Amino acid sequence: MKKALLNFFERIEPDKEKSPFLHTAYDAFFTFAFTPNEVTAQGVHIRDGMDLKRTMVHVVLALQLLYVFGTYNIGNQHFSALGMYPGVFEGFHLKLFYGLVKILPIFVVTHLVGLGIEFYYAAKKGHAVEEGFLVSGALIPLIMPPDIPMWILAISIAFAVIIGKEAFGGTGMNILNIALLARVFVFFAYPTYISGDEVWIAGIEKVGPGMYAGQEYGTVYGILDSIFGAFGWATFGEGQTAVVDGFTGATPLGLAAKGGWEAVTQYYTVDQMWWGNIPGSIGETPKPFILLGALFLIFTKVADWRIMVSAIVGFVACGLMINGIAPDTFGPETDGIFKFMAVPWYYHFYMGSFFFAMAFMATDPVTAASTPTGKWIYGFFIGFVGLIIRILNPAYPEGWMLAILFMNVFAPLIDHYVFEANVKRRAKRQAAIASARGEAATAQPAVTAE
């Protein structure tokens, strides 16, 4: 079978001179299927089994649980906003397929645009397609709101890949995290699509001031309905169901920013937040699955544990500080921000996407600090700055994207000082040895004179 596949690949190989783009694409798929028969030349004769493809794919593997849960949760949030199928497994197929219909286009567009640009630049520069987008392409769908319009997604990815990566020289050369750059582009260019209370639950439309209703299900759902109907399962129906009373659509953080922890617990239980049964970006909500992924990355040493640990330390330090300056008692006139500041630091772990950012975004080896010492500093400030932005920024109650991009910019500076310290340490040590030798040289004749 392996031989047949090899022969097949040999037969379809396009001409490199005539169609460089096709050949680059061919090469990418060929090396995807087969590790090349390259042997070592000069230097070491055996090489570790680990390569960049394998490194990258392990991050993607760590994200798989989030994809499964994220898909389910899109539907779950949609239906619970409408007051339908409250149980976890009630209407499971509807929730799953509703999510699939939402997430598949996002996934496909992400990879078409991102990989298309990668292939184009690889062909133009005449090198192999590098694996960087494997991870970026897996991360981007997870950090987008489920209802993001495809054209915005496409533009943001094109911006991130061209300006953020290819302009700097491709995989391994970028300064800013590609996935976060895509999201920050949406954040600043199309703020209405990624902030406010309406965007985090899929398929809820505003029908009047303060009035919301579910979307009208279109053709795709009609087809699914006919299949489900044949099995005698529940169907999507026509849609346009009114939302339940007291629906806000707000995320826990959105609520906390206005009314503190009490406002959050009014709508969501701690369990819900922990297991991720809350509105939010597609993959950021289920904390246990994120932590599982993080542990997997730490165990396989694909991601650096130092960054994760120091980010938590920075988070706690900042949380304690802000708790410390928060007022003790609230009157009826107290602003929401003071209530937000008074939310105990450990409750902040339940809300928002800290774990996701810490595990998958901050640990990107290209944009993080590269030295062990640097990683401690880098991670600490991500935790510290991110929580400041989350709590004290009046416009948008979450900060990891901005904090990580901010620290991406500082990572080379941190590293620079770590390297400088190494250089100084070496110079100092040399001076010490030289002076010791100077003393020894003068001491020796004295000994022989005795």
Added chain:
Amino acid sequence: MKSILNKAVLTGSVFLFAFELSAQNGAASGSNIFIYTLVGIAVILFFGMLINVADNLIGIEAKQNNIDVEEGGLSFLPGLNHLFGGKAPSYTAGTPVTILKRGHDILLEGEANGNIENATTVTRVAVQPPNFLGLQPIPKLTVAVGDTVKAGDQIFFDKQMPDVAFVAPVSGEVIEVNRGAKRAITEVVILADKEQQHRQFDAPDAHTANRADLVNFLKESGAWALLRQRPYNTVPSPEVTPRDIFVSTFDTAPLAPDSNLIVAGQEAAFQQGVNVLARLTDGQVHLGLDGRGDTPPAAAFAQATNASKRYFKGKHPAGNVGIQIHHTAPVGGTDVVWTLGVQEVIALGKLFLTGQMDGTRVVALTGAELKTPKYVRTFAGANLSELLNGNFKQDNVRIISGDVLSGQQKGANSYLNFYDDQITVITEGDYFELFGWLLPLSPRPTISNTFPNFLFPDVKFDGDTNTHGEKRAFVVTNDYEQVMPMDIYTQQLMKSIVINDIERMEGLGILEVVEEDVALCEFVCVSKQPLQKILREGLETMREQV
């Protein structure tokens, strides 16, 4: 027992701290938490200080009573090394021990064992000028094809140091002078006599002769080529007196020969070699001893006199002399130190004991593709096809002079490198592997936990030369640091070499490393970068600057 107690105390206090924090959290909110935490930290700092002061007092008391605090484990607060450093084997008592945490042993099939056989099949032996780094590419030959030479007769010299002789390891007839690119001389081949004849030297006394006489004798007898200098790993310049001389008495490289076996029966020669070296430096001769604990080093090493000794415990590259220098007395600035292998020290010693230049070497024939891995006694520069004598399991193999990390690939009809005491034969990995990056179907050596290797720490691998991936830019940042037991930022050093920033290279420690020291980093490199090649380019750039 003491260290277990220490660990228990430390863990206990951490738990107490955590408990205290959580207890506070239950009741309080807002600024209360902040204040409680501050108080908690203050309390812990206070007790920490108290313990520290007590610890210091104990230390002072112990010093007055001449008790060794470190060894006796008297101190209340254990040092980090005591807690996590692991234990040095008992035979190291009384000698300093350096424990290295970072490194990796690549376990391969095909280890040589048994006794040393005499290689009877070797007839051709070559002197290869490219083995000696730092020489000009076209040395001046003093023999021509057809000449007969004795072991110890001069073959060539380098124009930069014309009085340093490079000599024949065997007696016989010069039958070939092979040239490589740009007419550089690559091999001077000698057809060895059945009965070896040696040129007889009149060796000065190792203890009483003055240093200049010793140096002149080394230059004339060809023993100078046994020396290599750090930085750069070149043949040292005779004008420079080395700060120290370093000899590593064990080799941790994959399938490396056992130095205890090599030195057996040569103890006197080794000691004599050390005695000579001690006269050649203003500093000391440093012996790096095997502190890994499996087998204690031979008495010839452990009880050698005239030298300072230090044990090293750790995985490869703990046996590399460069790592040992770094942890004993690092080089840098204008420092020059010399290094020798065990067999070079023995050859040097024999020269002073017998007056003859000994060209024989013990070589380990290793690797999974050899039918019978074994030790043989042959000549430095022996012909590989004659030495291996078709002892392969199959044809598609790579023959390496040296180990799989820093050895050199050799054609079948080429010659053992001068400083190498090992030949490795492994499979060429020129095969395609279906989804090799995702689902490796055959076991392979790796440091990565993405493979199930961590479940089977003692499994040995065949190993092949497949790159297991394509070359990429530097991406991953935590791979080299797992195997580099030196205070050097390898990746940054390599980057500074690539951009040719000389000041930075020196600052980041390029003078402390040679190829073999970064070889393990190259092995683990996820981006498949050629680190040894980059480093050599950097070293050449540095050398041109001087």
